[in-house]
Amino acid sequence: MQQKNESMTEQIEQTEQTEQQIEQNEQDICYMREALAEAQKALDMGEVPIGAVMVRAGAIIARGHNMRNTAKNPLRHAEIDVINAAAEIVGDWRLEDCVLYVTVEPCPMCAGAIVQARIPKVVFGTRNSKAGCAGSVLDVLNEPKLNHQVDVVEGVLQPECSEIMKRFFKRFRKNAADTACTANTDNTAHAAPISSH
């Protein structure tokens, strides 16, 4: 009987855990949609479409998107802008009670900034095989030799986050091809090389 009771308690605990997880996932999806809306703004501006939001105590306190080309500034990645804005709102360089949502796996610079800001949790959509520092190229967010490790959740709205990047690069390649056609007759025209991060 006792055994039965124990297994029932276990079952109840498991159910509660699953419900908690589902609720968490729904929250993650909700915030990632907001990050995707930011990515869309970047796409509309002809920027590599990466968006981010910072969440604190169940509310979005900062949002941003990649602005590198528009601002002509290599530091204007979505995560950096959002960390800057959040630090101003929180009034501290430590963002220890914040969660960062970003559509693409952070690059070395942004992963470094996340560690510097002591952000405890990062949720990202899709991996970046060329520059990702949450496990793809390096694992800066979980490097045991560093003084801060980050709880990472990946794959939230992965298809959408990946699709918007593909749309950008498809459009970019088309533009580059069109420019290359022009370049055949005009040596001054050429496409600038571009990378996601």
Ligand SMILES: [Zn+2]
């Ligand atoms: Zn970055």
